[in-house]
Amino acid sequence: MKLFESELKVVNIGLESFRQGLTDAGVKSVQAQFKPPLSGETALFARAAKNAAKIEAANKKALAKVLEAKPALVGMGRAIDVVPGMKKDLILHAGPPITWARMCGPMRGAVIGALIYEGLAKDAKAAEKLAASGRIKYEPCHEHNCVGPMAGIVSASMPVFIVKNQAAGNYAYATQNEGLGKVLRYGAYGPEVIERLKWMENTLYPALKAAIESLGSIDLKSMVAQALHMGDEVHNRNRAGTSLFYRAIAPAVIKTCPEPKTAAAVLDFINGNDHFFLNLSMALSKASLDAARGVKGSSMLVVMARNGTDFGVQLSGTGGLWFTGPAPVPDALYFPGYSKADANPDIGDSAITETNGLGGFAIAAAPAIVQFVGGNAADAVNYTLAMYEITCGESNIYKIPYLNFRGTPTGIDVIKVAKSGILPFIDTGVAHKDPGVGQVGAGVLSAPPEPFAKAFEHFARTLK
Amino acid sequence: MIKTVIKKGAYFDSVSLMQVAKRLNTMEGVLDSAVVMATRENKGIIKASGLLTPEVEAAGDSDLAIAVSAKTPAAAEAAFKAADELLNKKPAQSAGASDRKAAGLDDAIKMLDGANLAVISVAGRFAGPLAAECLEKNMNVMLFSDNVPLETELALKKAAQKKGLLVMGPDCGTAIINGAPIAFANAVSRGNIGVVAASGTGLQEVTVLISNEGAGISQAIGTGGRDVKLDIGAITLIQGLKMLAADPATEVILIVSKPPHEAVLKKILAEVKKIKKPVVAVLLGGEIKDKVKPDFYAAKTLEEAAYKAVCLGKGREIAKAREIIYDTNLKAAELAKKEAARKKKSRCLRGLFSGGTFVSEAQVILPELVGELRSNAPLDKKYKLANSLELSGHAVIDLGEDEFTVGRPHPMIDFSLRNKMIVSEARKPEVSVLLLDVVLGYGANLKPLEDITPAITEAFIRNRELSIVASVTGTETDPQVRSKVVKGLEAAGVLVMPSNAAACRLAGAIIKLGSRK
Numbered sequence: 001m002k003l004f005e006s007e008l009k010v011v012n013i014g015l016e017s018f019r020q021g022l023t024d025a026g027v028k029s030v031q032a033q034f035k036p037p038l039s040g041e042t043a044l045f046a047r048a049a050k051n052a053a054k055i056e057a058a059n060k061k062a063l064a065k066v067l068e069a070k071p072a073l074v075g076m077g078r079a080i081d082v083v084p085g086m087k088k089d090l091i092l093h094a095g096p097p098i099t100w101a102r103m104c105g106p107m108r109g110a111v112i113g114a115l116i117y118e119g120l121a122k123d124a125k126a127a128e129k130l131a132a133s134g135r136i137k138y139e140p141c142h143e144h145n146c147v148g149p150m151a152g153i154v155s156a157s158m159p160v161f162i163v164k165n166q167a168a169g170n171y172a173y174a175t176q177n178e179g180l181g182k183v184l185r186y187g188a189y190g191p192e193v194i195e196r197l198k199w200m201e202n203t204l205y206p207a208l209k210a211a212i213e214s215l216g217s218i219d220l221k222s223m224v225a226q227a228l229h230m231g232d233e234v235h236n237r238n239r240a241g242t243s244l245f246y247r248a249i250a251p252a253v254i255k256t257c258p259e260p261k262t263a264a265a266v267l268d269f270i271n272g273n274d275h276f277f278l279n280l281s282m283a284l285s286k287a288s289l290d291a292a293r294g295v296k297g298s299s300m301l302v303v304m305a306r307n308g309t310d311f312g313v314q315l316s317g318t319g320g321l322w323f324t325g326p327a328p329v330p331d332a333l334y335f336p337g338y339s340k341a342d343a344n345p346d347i348g349d350s351a352i353t354e355t356n357g358l359g360g361f362a363i364a365a366a367p368a369i370v371q372f373v374g375g376n377a378a379d380a381v382n383y384t385l386a387m388y389e390i391t392c393g394e395s396n397i398y399k400i401p402y403l404n405f406r407g408t409p410t411g412i413d414v415i416k417v418a419k420s421g422i423l424p425f426i427d428t429g430v431a432h433k434d435p436g437v438g439q440v441g442a443g444v445l446s447a448p449p450e451p452f453a454k455a456f457e458h459f460a461r462t463l464k
Numbered sequence: 465m466i467k468t469v470i471k472k473g474a475y476f477d478s479v480s481l482m483q484v485a486k487r488l489n490t491m492e493g494v495l496d497s498a499v500v501m502a503t504r505e506n507k508g509i510i511k512a513s514g515l516l517t518p519e520v521e522a523a524g525d526s527d528l529a530i531a532v533s534a535k536t537p538a539a540a541e542a543a544f545k546a547a548d549e550l551l552n553k554k555p556a557q558s559a560g561a562s563d564r565k566a567a568g569l570d571d572a573i574k575m576l577d578g579a580n581l582a583v584i585s586v587a588g589r590f591a592g593p594l595a596a597e598c599l600e601k602n603m604n605v606m607l608f609s610d611n612v613p614l615e616t617e618l619a620l621k622k623a624a625q626k627k628g629l630l631v632m633g634p635d636c637g638t639a640i641i642n643g644a645p646i647a648f649a650n651a652v653s654r655g656n657i658g659v660v661a662a663s664g665t666g667l668q669e670v671t672v673l674i675s676n677e678g679a680g681i682s683q684a685i686g687t688g689g690r691d692v693k694l695d696i697g698a699i700t701l702i703q704g705l706k707m708l709a710a711d712p713a714t715e716v717i718l719i720v721s722k723p724p725h726e727a728v729l730k731k732i733l734a735e736v737k738k739i740k741k742p743v744v745a746v747l748l749g750g751e752i753k754d755k756v757k758p759d760f761y762a763a764k765t766l767e768e769a770a771y772k773a774v775c776l777g778k779g780r781e782i783a784k785a786r787e788i789i790y791d792t793n794l795k796a797a798e799l800a801k802k803e804a805a806r807k808k809k810s811r812c813l814r815g816l817f818s819g820g821t822f823v824s825e826a827q828v829i830l831p832e833l834v835g836e837l838r839s840n841a842p843l844d845k846k847y848k849l850a851n852s853l854e855l856s857g858h859a860v861i862d863l864g865e866d867e868f869t870v871g872r873p874h875p876m877i878d879f880s881l882r883n884k885m886i887v888s889e890a891r892k893p894e895v896s897v898l899l900l901d902v903v904l905g906y907g908a909n910l911k912p913l914e915d916i917t918p919a920i921t922e923a924f925i926r927n928r929e930l931s932i933v934a935s936v937t938g939t940e941t942d943p944q945v946r947s948k949v950v951k952g953l954e955a956a957g958v959l960v961m962p963s964n965a966a967a968c969r970l971a972g973a974i975i976k977l978g979s980r981k
Contacts, residue, residue, distance in 0.1 A: 002580070002628070003580060003581070003604050003630065003641065003642075003707070004641075004642060004683060004707065004711050004713070006578070006580055007578070007642075008580065008581060008641055008642040008644055009576050009577075009578050009579045009580055009581070010576075010579065010581045010582070010583055010644075010646075011566070011569070011572045011573070011576060011579045011581070011582045011583070011598070011603065012582075012583045013569075013572075013582060013583065013584050013585070013586060013594060014583070014584055014585030014586045014608065014609070015585040015608070015647075015907075017906075017907065018583055018585065018608075018646070018647050018906070018907065020906055020943070021644065021645035021646065021647075021649060021651070021905075021906030021907070022644055022645075022646070024645075024651070024906075024943075025643060025644040025645060025651075027642075027644040028576060029576070030565075030566050030572045030575045030576040030579070031565045031566065032565070032566040032567075032568060032569055032571070032572035033565045033566060033567055033568065034586045034590070034594070036525075036526065036587075036590055037590075037593075040525075042593065045593075378564065381564075382564050382565070382567075385564070385567060385571065386567035386568075386571070388567075388571065389567040389568040389570060389571050420567070420568045422567055422568060449526070
């Protein structure tokens with residue numbers, strides 16, 4: 001029969017030492033990693049397998065919506081004026097829904113800061129009281145077409161970028177990035193934080209708004225595609241993206257700004273913040289993935305997000321349901337003087353980039369930040385390669401030079417995650433667990449298994 | 465003091481974990497340790513050692529539990545640190561993208577175009593579904609994993625049969641496909657003898673004897689021990705026979721098995737009858753009375769089967785097989801005389817084996833020489849040892865039985881338990897002969913001499929009249945190199961024979977000659 005007549009080629013799953021004999025005999029072999037499935041309910045896997053063709057068709061449709069998306073920066077506005085459902089007493093936050101009582105330190109700090117910034121409380125003490133009073137409502141950014149990094153706090157007067165998916169017509173919103181150090185998104189709320197937010201509202205926002213209006217729109221998708229070729233993965237590294245954005249916006253800022261001094265201050269601010277582009281890459285991802293919502297029978301993820309307490313996911317085919325589990329503490333490189341003991345569990349909507357095939361999924365494109373994954377460029381490549389195992393397809397636009405311009409792994413399939421045990425790989429910044437301290441490190445983590453197990457089991461139970 | 469560390473959601477295969485535990489136990493100040501996935505079964509296992517702390521009890525299936533019993537907190541901390549390092553150790557060569565691990569099965573198949581064999585050694589509860597997936601992807605499967613349910617085995621084998629694929633196992637330790645040793649196998653010469661074996665050590669022994677006798681192996685297919693049970697009906701064994709019958713490179717076929725179910729044996733022999741090539745069969749502890757066909761040859765021992773196959777393979781008369789055995793017997797008789805002369809009186813024989821099939825073979829050969837022989841794996845239930853740890857009279861034990869291997873690597877890899885027993889048996893004045901097997905090859909202990917010699921030296925110090933007889937299952941091209949191991953053992957005072965059967969006969973003869981005094 002065939003086996004004896006063909007060249008023996010072995011896939012070894014389990015004990016790696018078994019490859020030695022094969023290697024010595026000149027037989028080609030590959031070691032395949034094995035991880036236990038996330039769910040012990042084998043009947044559900046069988047049910048998913050029975051429906052595989054249908055699910056695949058649905059996922060193809062959902063993935064097509066993501067790949068066809070044409071996200072462009074089309075304007076700016078105040079949250080209260082443009083974000084759907086925004087109200088004066090509403091605060092939007094990162095991740096799945098959470099009450100004040102369960103919020104982590106940095107998110108509480110950011111809420112306190114936002115209440116002071118809005119003039120709803122005169123100091124931190126008053127803000128904390130108000131925050132806990134029940135008079136302030138909290139809802140996820142994701143439920144308002146928004147995304148926010150880290151604490152992800154959006155309040156009524158905050159200016160937001162407006163990103164339009166010109167293919168499907170939907171919109172996504174994100175605030176302007178404050179930079180590093182003591183900033184609201186890491187839970188800082190001191191006077192300098194509020195002062196910066198006010199400057200961003202009164203100076204940065206009008207200047208950028210006028211500049212964007214004079215340009216009409218800025219194509220973010222091709223900007224991200226270029227940034228990947230320049231060493232960004234547009235989550236932990238946004239240096240190229242920020243530079244590209246700067247190049248696009250600078251002439252318009254100078255042209256539209258009434259005072260050269262203001263124009264210089266605005267451009268200096270963007271130039272001085274390597275992460276300025278992050279909020280745009282997040283809004284671009286959000287605009288792309290929201291278009292893929294509501295595809296019946298699709299097991300593709302449209303959201304991965306964390307609120308510093310819980311990690312939550314949403315699927316295209318399961319409507320507005322959140323599947324959550326405890327957020328893990330990232331494995332990170334810490335700034336001097338800090339350690340894992342200081343770290344808050346993972347936080348922020350920025351995992352929307354991974355959901356869109358960027359960030360950790362595109363880390364093979366960002367060799368400059370491989371110290372986050374052990375310092376070895378090959379490790380980064382391997383992380384990206386592993387993600388192809390759990391995705392529905394590959395990007396047609398975002399490509400990785402090192403992989404011969406292969407498209408990034410895009411569209412996480414919860415069934416593949418549950419079955420293979422391979423968890424999405426996420427780049428992330430790390431917040432101090434106490435409000436007001438700010439960022440203490442950056443690194444990577446694998447998403448926790450629980451939300452995926454729950455999402456898979458729920459999804460599979462609805463199958464016939 | 466007992467200290468515990470739980471690592472949530474960190475999966476490691478049990479062999480890696482046992483290797484870590486083994487290392488921790490050698491650390492100073494560490495009395496005992498358990499490094500296990502916190503499954504219910506594992507909790508049960510470590511309960512006995514007193515390492516089941518409340519933290520371990522509370523941990524779940526997907527959590528890694530490290531429990532250390534240590535003299536000081538510092539020793540426990542050092543053990544945890546060492547465990548961390550061992551578990552996260554990266555391979556020596558930088559894993560470049562070209563030699564990277566595949567993230568999963570699909571990835572592996574993409575990396576290795578035309579992959580046609582999957583070797584699976586993950587925990588039994590995951591092995592079945594994984595094997596099914598490999599079959600779906602048109603790969604043959606060797607299932608090293610044990611603890612796979614019988615109905616899963618049947619379903620896998622039926623699915624494979626439909627697609628013309630082979631499922632070797634579960635609990636299949638060895639095979640040689642297209643010249644390549646798979647899992648626990650030896651580096652043997654290629655040749656015209658094809659083997660199908662429902663016994664792992666049996667397959668190793670016959671392929672080694674054939675190769676060392678100057679003949680060679682075309683293919684050696686393992687079936688897993690349960691294949692010849694009524695429930696499975698020898699699906700793989702019969703598929704293997706058909707494949708070897710059709711294989712132009714195979715001119716002689718050799719079947720190795722424990723006695724199959726009667727109905728299954730009938731099926732096997734019906735298949736043998738159709739084969740237009742000479743067939744040799746050994747059913748250890750069983751007999752084939754049927755003549756089957758003119759060029760069918762039954763054998764009683766692995767040795768006889770191997771040498772008969774060699775004669776057929778080389779076109780010699782089958783009777784020559786006896787001559788090969790006769791030659792080794794001449795040498796054995798002389799040695800036996802010398803050894804018996806050293807003793808006041810020969811009394812008990814104790815066989816400490818790492819290979820299960822050798823225990824069966826010993827029970828076929830020894831009773832004729834020494835009389836009643838007990839075992840923890842008896843061919844006849846009548847001779848079951850009451851307590852495997854308290855040997856009495858003449859006894860042979862299989863250290864690869866579950867009672868010894870739970871929470872410990874297989875005795876072919878980890879000699880520590882047998883080493884302890886070599887010394888403790890030697891201390892008993894009634895013990896005159898120790899009978900051992902040393903199995904070489906891929907997968908087996910890579911430093912057998914280094915590991916076994918101290919125990920042997922100690923044994924001879926404790927018992928000046930003791931004889932130690934051993935066989936070494938291996939070839940010159942095995943990573944351990946047979947002649948080096950033989951020389952080392954002989955230097956330590958061990959009488960080394962070319963086969964397990966010959967070693968059994970020598971050990972038996974020493975007892976027989978010495979007991980007449």
